[in-house]
Amino acid sequence: MLTTRILGIDPGLRLTGFGVIDKVGEKITYIASGTIKTASGKRSLIEGAQEREELPARLKIILEGLFEVIDTYQPNQVAVEKVFVNVNPQSTLLLGQARGAAISAAVIRNLTVAEYTALQVKQAVVGNGHAQKEQVQEMVKCLLSLPVAPKPDSADALACAICHAHGGQGLGKMATAGYRVRGGRLVG
Numbered sequence: 112m113l114t115t116r117i118l119g120i121d122p123g124l125r126l127t128g129f130g131v132i133d134k135v136g137e138k139i140t141y142i143a144s145g146t147i148k149t150a151s152g153k154r155s156l157i158e159g160a161q162e163r164e165e166l167p168a169r170l171k172i173i174l175e176g177l178f179e180v181i182d183t184y185q186p187n188q189v190a191v192e193k194v195f196v197n198v199n200p201q202s203t204l205l206l207g208q209a210r211g212a213a214i215s216a217a218v219i220r221n222l223t224v225a226e227y228t229a230l231q232v233k234q235a236v237v238g239n240g241h242a243q244k245e246q247v248q249e250m251v252k253c254l255l256s257l258p259v260a261p262k263p264d265s266a267d268a269l270a271c272a273i274c275h276a277h278g279g280q281g282l283g284k285m286a287t288a289g290y291r292v293r294g295g296r297l298v299g
Contacts, residue, residue, distance in 0.1 A: 122213045124150075254273060
C-alpha cells in the first residue's frame, strides 16, 4: 500500500506547532512533532513597537524552521489550520502572517496544502467542534498510541494532520451529505 506522509501545522507568531504522521490505508502512525519558537518569552513595555521590528525575523524563523522539518521528514502533503477572526484585529493580522510563512514553506518545497478550520479539526479528531484543548490532546494521544499527551501546539498540529488523513470528514469518514454543523455537532 502507498504511504502518505502528512505534515500538520498549527501556525503561531510565538510558537508554531508541527506534527508528522504516516497514513497507510486507514491506519495512521505518529512520526514526529514539536514547536518552532520565535520568541524568548520576554515581554516589553513597548511590546507593540518591538513586535513590529521583530516580525520579519520571526517570520524568517518560522519559514526556516519549517524548511528544516520538511527536509528532515519529507512529507507528501501539508495540512494547515485556518486563521479565525478574533476580537483583536491586530492579533488576527499577525497570526495571518505567521500562517502565510507556513504556507510559503510548503509551496516553495512544491507540496500540496490543505486548509482546515479549528472547528473542522476538532470535529474530525474529537467529534465535537467546540472541544477543549485538553480533549484534543487526549484524543491525539489515543489515536496515535502515544505514551503521553503532546503539548498543545504540537497536539493541534497533529490533529490537523489527522483531520487531513481522514479526508476532513471526521473519524470513520462519516457521510456528511445533507448535514450541517450546529453547536459543534452534525445535525440533519
